Amino acid sequence: MLPLLDTPAYTPAATLNDTTRWLCGAPYLDPDFGNAVIREVVESERKAVPPSYGFDLDPVVRHCLRARRLLLIRYALVTAILVLGLCLNAFATVTWLALCGAIVGFRSPAVRELPRSVRLGALAALGALVLCALGYVVLQTVLTSLTDPFGSTGTFDEDYGQVSPGLSATLIVAPVGLAAIMFLALFLSRRHAYGVLTTELAPGIAATAPHTGNQRVEWRLGVVAAMQRGNICVQDINPFTGAGWVEHSWSFATSLRARDGGERISIDSADLNQRVHDAVLGLRDTELRAGERISNVYVVPYVAADGNRRGDDPLINPRTRTPHTMASPETIAAVMGSPQGGLRHYLRAVVPATGKPIQTPDGRLVLPAQDSGIGVTAFVHLAVEGGMLYTEFVSTVMPQVKPLCQLVDNLRPERVPHQAAAHTLLAFVRDNVLGPAYLARLGWDTLRLPGRMARSARRADEYRFYDYGAHFSVRELAAQRPTVRFMQVLDAEKYIKLLDRVVTDTVLAYLDEHGVDTTEFRSAVTTVSIGNATFHGGQQNFGSRATNIQTTVAAPRARTTGGTRG
Structure with a gap:
């Protein structure tokens, strides 16, 4: 006899359908999407997920976690290069970061709302500062290239403390070389991410599920994969979550x-x-x-x-401490005949x-x-x-999946380097100035992931009632509105x-x-x-x-x- 309430079994598909592939590619193109999915599906350890019709949630979440790891590596490299730049030429590195910060600030929505005269004045002031900095660098280059009055050939003199022209040139050329290394690191990182879109997520390719390397996360993903195949939607506000x-x-x-x-x-x-x-x-x-x-x-x-239920509610699975999402035919008949339940x-x-x-x-x-x-x-x-x-x-x-996510199918494999170079150029300034901040946030989120899962479980155990309902649907998060x-x-x-x-x-x-x-x-x-x-x-x-x-x-x-x- 079938149990009245249960959690269905999960069998991964041999190949991913189009919607699943597009959603798997979304976190590589939109990090905010991946972070939102991880917070909702992984960190909220006791919450249900809406029924997934037309896509598979398990590989989507796994690719979100993988995309976060790749971003962590990307911005760790950015931060390391910036630290090296500060060691070789602190003035040039700080000046470059200040210029990048000003450019990012001018492109922000808050600055764009300012009067045009204010924006032009600030831009003129920024231009003057840049010219002064460039003039200082040129002046230093000219002065250090001259020999001293006693005929020095440019070596270091212990009595006068003179810096050799060769060393000075190195200090000036180093920032340019580091900028090239920075671009190369960002380019290779993006090329690898786009390569995932055109290889692992290409149509007809055998499905692969990236492993997380964390037993607790793997256990949670196993529960999520099973819950999504049910016919019960646990939600307080919108009973049709996941349907649009x-x-x-x-x-x-x-x-x-x-x-x-x-x-x-x-x-x-x-x-x-x-x-x-x-x-x-x-x-x-x-x-x-x-x-x-x-x-x-x-x-x-x-x-x-x-979704708001007691921990000992019959709808809650005592083994996983998450909601059952599959109602048997007998349960459905009983619910149908008891519309006041x-x-x-x-x-x-x-x-x-x-x-x-x-x-x-x-x-x-x-x-x-x-x-x-x-x-x-x-x-x-x-x-x-x-x-x-x-x-x-x-x-x-x-609605349809956002066009950005459909880059999985639209991007030709031979165009991956060009796409990676173009996006690296567009985001180069922002990546430079905000790279350390991104690294700090991503690193903190990665380190705190098990702790947040445990805290979510403690909250469910500390109170008699807990909101087990899903906050949103991953498919809806990637939908294009309006149609x-x-x-x-x-x-x-x-x-x-x-x-x-x-x-x-x-x-x-x-x-x-x-x-x-x-x-x-x-x-x-x-x-x-x-x-x-x-x-x-x-x-x-x-x-x-x-x-x-x-x-x-x-x-x-x-x-x-x-x-x-x-």
């Missing part, structure tokens, strides 16, 4: 009185859920023509749970980003399958309570409308079959349309989230209750 942003929603409360005026009719919520489940899968019915079928649509059970059941209908090829009737290929880049999800909650039927429909859209491409907007709107129509038609048909008076429900449906419009005696525009609660007569107008999640 809400684009359209409605909810109706309908009386179950008989059509003929008889006694109130009892319906089976499990049977109604199954009917809606089958109707959505009917969109991919094999009786439809190949071009008409939505062959990639699927429906899975989904359970929403609050601490868990909520939804049907999750998903139309993923995978596309279909375009072919002529005789089978000739016009265009191969292309991913749309977005995923559309519909959550349907059906609850029978107090002799009434509560129906909720929430549709979300997961602006025409085809993506069109697909999102189309599939939301199709799923909405299937759900409403199925619920109406089911109620009609059981003799329920559907006048209220039909009237409520006509007051809500998708696309931010209500058709009720004419077209009216309102917000993107609507709720309509029916009593004995149809509401005169849908009431706006919210909008998209920012």
